[in-house]
Amino acid sequence: MPAQDPEQDERLRAEIWRSLYDFFLGEHERLLQSVSGLGVSPGDLKALMRLVPGRGEPMRALADTWRCDASTVTWIVDRLERQGLVERRPHESDRRVKVVALSERGRDLQAALFARLYRPPAALADLPPAELEALHRAAARLRPHS
Template identity: 35%
Template sequence: MAAPQKTRPDELTVEVVELIGEVVGRYHADYEEAAAGHALTGAQAKLLSLLSLDPLPMRKLAQKLKCEPSNVTGIVDRLESRGLVERRPDPADRRVKLAVATDEGLRVARDLRDGLQFAREPLAGLSADERRSLRDLLRRMLDT
């Protein structure tokens, strides 16, 4: 049986994909720069940002960061040694350890978010309706 023939994407789709790639690249570069300003790696900053939303078990952090649990343990160890994160037993299952951002960790995570400059100015140039449309389109892309 012959493999189904793939159709080539149209030029507009190719251009949109390339623009998304450029946006992602600029975002990562800005994120790395903001993280370095706090003597953090990108992975440490991402983990701290996740924990600023909610305490999470180590395994869930590994899933969200798309890495091995042993890597998360090392990242949490380094953040814990700086007083940005602490481990606590999960009240629902005391065998599970939660990683929790400390007050200082929450402050650093807020500073990281505030330090991201890449999209701030271009987004400010869009109307509220345009930003809502962009948000809704991105959500649709992520839901598929």
């Protein structure tokens, strides 16, 4: 077995990461274009994808999850509420707190967005089965461990 060259290994990892990152950015642009006709901005998309159907989230929790300040959450929630995609509701145990929940229309839109997001890119259809299997194995190992 040939000796491994750490510099060559690092270059290979960097090349792989650059290719994957560029691929994902291109696919993200494809997703944004495909949902633009639905009246969903990139910020709306990010928010909608992170809300959990059937569960209300306090505005403060959304700010933490979305990694933004409370005024940004208010602005995004106002936009989504005007579109009928979310509802503000009173918190179950603290009437001073408002929670945000997907409306029925929001749940439907979120399901459509997930369907588009998880639709395999055309580039995968060009890979032969053996390469798809290898990519599947590698991707499974790259999943974050919680």
